[in-house]
Amino acid sequence: MNAPFSALYTFKNFTDLTEQESDEVLRGRNDPEVRRWMASDRAISADDHGRFMSGLRGNPHMVYMRIERAGRFAGVYSLNDLAASSGLGGFWVTADTRERLLALNVVFQGMDYMFRGLGIERIYGRQKQDNLSAIRLNALLGLVPSESNTASVGGMQQIEITKQHWLQSTAQDAKLLKLMNRMEALNGTT
Amino acid sequence: MEQLKKYNTAFVETVGVSEDQLPGLVYQATSGWDSVGHMQLMTQLEDAFGIALEMEDILEFSGYEKGMDILRKYGVEI
Numbered sequence: 001m002n003a004p005f006s007a008l009y010t011f012k013n014f015t016d017l018t019e020q021e022s023d024e025v026l027r028g029r030n031d032p033e034v035r036r037w038m039a040s041d042r043a044i045s046a047d048d049h050g051r052f053m054s055g056l057r058g059n060p061h062m063v064y065m066r067i068e069r070a071g072r073f074a075g076v077y078s079l080n081d082l083a084a085s086s087g088l089g090g091f092w093v094t095a096d097t098r099e100r101l102l103a104l105n106v107v108f109q110g111m112d113y114m115f116r117g118l119g120i121e122r123i124y125g126r127q128k129q130d131n132l133s134a135i136r137l138n139a140l141l142g143l144v145p146s147e148s149n150t151a152s153v154g155g156m157q158q159i160e161i162t163k164q165h166w167l168q169s170t171a172q173d174a175k176l177l178k179l180m181n182r183m184e185a186l187n188g189t190t
Numbered sequence: 191m192e193q194l195k196k197y198n199t200a201f202v203e204t205v206g207v208s209e210d211q212l213p214g215l216v217y218q219a220t221s222g223w224d225s226v227g228h229m230q231l232m233t234q235l236e237d238a239f240g241i242a243l244e245m246e247d248i249l250e251f252s253g254y255e256k257g258m259d260i261l262r263k264y265g266v267e268i
Contacts, residue, residue, distance in 0.1 A: 101248070104226050132206060132221040140226070182233055186245040 008189060009074075009109045011117065014064040015057050022053060024073050025066055033095035063087070063118065067110055069102065070189050077110025085121035089114075100187050104140065105180045111141060112171065115163045124160035142170035193268045196238045197261070201254065204230040216253040239266045 012021065026049045028034060035041040044052075056062055064078040074097045079087030091110055093103045114120040125143060127134045143159040161170070170176065198209050206222035207215065217223055223231070232248050235241075235257075241264040243251075251257050258268045 098225050099249075101225050101229050104229065133224045133226065136222075137226055179229055179233055182236075183229055186248065 006109065006112070008070050008184070009106075009113075010068045010071075011110075011113045012066045012068075014053055014066060017053070017066060021066060021073075022049070025049075025076065028073060028094045029076075029092065031095050033098070034092055037098075038092060063114075065110060065113060067106055067113075069097070069106065069109075072096070072190075074102065075106040075110065077107065077114065079114060079120065079123065082120075085119065087114075087120060087123060089123040089125045101183050102187060104137065105183055107137070108141060108170075108176075108180060111161075111166065115166045119163075121163045122160060124158060126156045126158055129155050129157050140176055142166060142173075193239075193266060197235070197258070197268050200231055200234040200238055204234050212254045214254065217251070235261070239264070241266065 014022075014025070017025070026044060026046065029049075030043045035043065056064060061082045062078070062080050063082060064076060066073065067075050067077060073094060075093035076091060078090045080090065081088045089111070091107050093106050097103055097106050111123060114123060123143070124146065125138070127138055127143075129135075138159055142161045142165055144161065146158040146160045198212060201207065201212055201215070202209060204222075205215070205220065205227050207220055211220075215223070217228060228248075228251070232243055232251065236243055239261065241261075243260075243264070247260045247263070251260055261268060
């Protein structure tokens with residue numbers, strides 16, 4: 001079964017981006033409205049961006065996907081420390097995506113692509129225990145505290161989700177799908 | 191009174207604040223009322239009042255009191 005609305009979304013590995021697409025990623029990432037939501041609000045220089053993009057080629061431990069919705073750049077989903085089909089998830093969405101209330105949808109699509117498109121078996125992450133926004137978003141997406149690592153270090157808690165849980169629970173969650181469906185319908189196909 | 195109770199309940203359950211914090215509350219003033227919380231609030235209000243909000247109104251729904259004005263357009267008097 002395809003993810004809901006998946007026809008609207010396209011994915012492209014950073015290693016395959018055109019120069020124009022790569023520049024758009026850099027501009028989006030450096031938008032102050034995007035940086036304010038990130039762990040580091042430092043702007044990335046064009047040189048650093050170029051080095052980062054080059055470093056991804058041939059690196060089996062990192063994958064960065066550029067996500068478009070209806071032909072418009074919407075955000076990035078990434079996996080780092082990738083090993084044995086398990087990786088540290090991360091994402092950011094464009095200011096436009098956030099303004100259009102599509103952040104949840106874009107992150108959902110990014111994770112769905114990782115599981116169904118790339119065959120990833122497990123995504124894990126960390127959340128600050130006082131970050132209500134992150135906790136709620138992660139919970140909606142089925143990311144739950146790790147059974148194998150329940151200790152909180154420095155107020156950070158490890159969370160994870162398996163492909164099986166994604167397919168059998170998150171991607172079938174009627175309430176979540178209804179929420180995302182409503183936002184897709186409101187935004188239309190532009 | 192019943193309408194106000196439904197309206198307040200939607201906020202309390204989605205934004206994660208207590209009822210006494212609702213007057214004057216505006217979008218993004220609390221971590222619970224972020225873009226995801228906003229989506230949840232809008233859909234809960236739609237379900238509670240049996241309405242379908244227009245995108246323009248969802249984006250203009252910038253605060254607790256402003257929301258009451260917007261719902262009035264849909265025949266919901268709070």
